[in-house]
Amino acid sequence: MILFSYITWAPDPEIFSLGPLSIRYYGLFFAIAFILSYYIAERMFRRENAPEDWMDKLFVYVIVATIVGARLGHVFFYGWDYYSQHPEDILKIWEGGLASHGGAIGILIAIWLYSKKVTKRSMLWTLDKMVIPVALAGMFIRLGNLMNSEIVGSVTTLPWGFIFLKAHGVENPELPRHPSQ
Numbered sequence: 161m162i163l164f165s166y167i168t169w170a171p172d173p174e175i176f177s178l179g180p181l182s183i184r185y186y187g188l189f190f191a192i193a194f195i196l197s198y199y200i201a202e203r204m205f206r207r208e209n210a211p212e213d214w215m216d217k218l219f220v221y222v223i224v225a226t227i228v229g230a231r232l233g234h235v236f237f238y239g240w241d242y243y244s245q246h247p248e249d250i251l252k253i254w255e256g257g258l259a260s261h262g263g264a265i266g267i268l269i270a271i272w273l274y275s276k277k278v279t280k281r282s283m284l285w286t287l288d289k290m291v292i293p294v295a296l297a298g299m300f301i302r303l304g305n306l307m308n309s310e311i312v313g314s315v316t317t318l319p320w321g322f323i324f325l326k327a328h329g330v331e332n333p334e335l336p337r338h339p340s341q
């Protein structure tokens with residue numbers, strides 16, 4: 161195995177800090193995802209002459225659903241043994257622990273509620289406006305995962321394999337892995 165042909169990956173997940181406040185790539189990419197998604201969806205809503213307040217309401221539904229769903233996904237799918245004994249820690253999202261599939265479930269529930277209560281249109285009408293923004297947001301969030309050296313993938317011999325030097329809880333971290341963010 162020729163290790164110099166692989167990508168050695170060890171970025172600091174923190175961009176900078178100001179006292180107790182630290183700005184991390186994951187949070188930055190999450191914010192960029194929401195901002196870009198908002199503007200893309202807003203253009204789609206305007207093109208269809210939807211009432212102006214619909215987009216703002218959708219944004220609130222989706223942000224809350226994404227964060228709550230992603231956190232609950234992590235709690236129930238990956239950490240129930242811990243969180244069932246420490247329920248006060250469920251709200252501590254700053255300590256890590258969001259699951260994208262929980263976020264997706266949260267978004268689907270939010271869009272269903274939003275469609276019933278706000279637009280009174282088919283859920284598919286709203287989903288049609290959200291497909292591109294949600295996919296774009298997913299890409300940015302996965303870039304945040306890459307910067308955190310998370311979701312490292314399986315061992316590979318392909319030249320684009322990453323050696324994740326800062327990955328936690330990974331067997332044989334010195335082996336190159338196919339990045340699966």
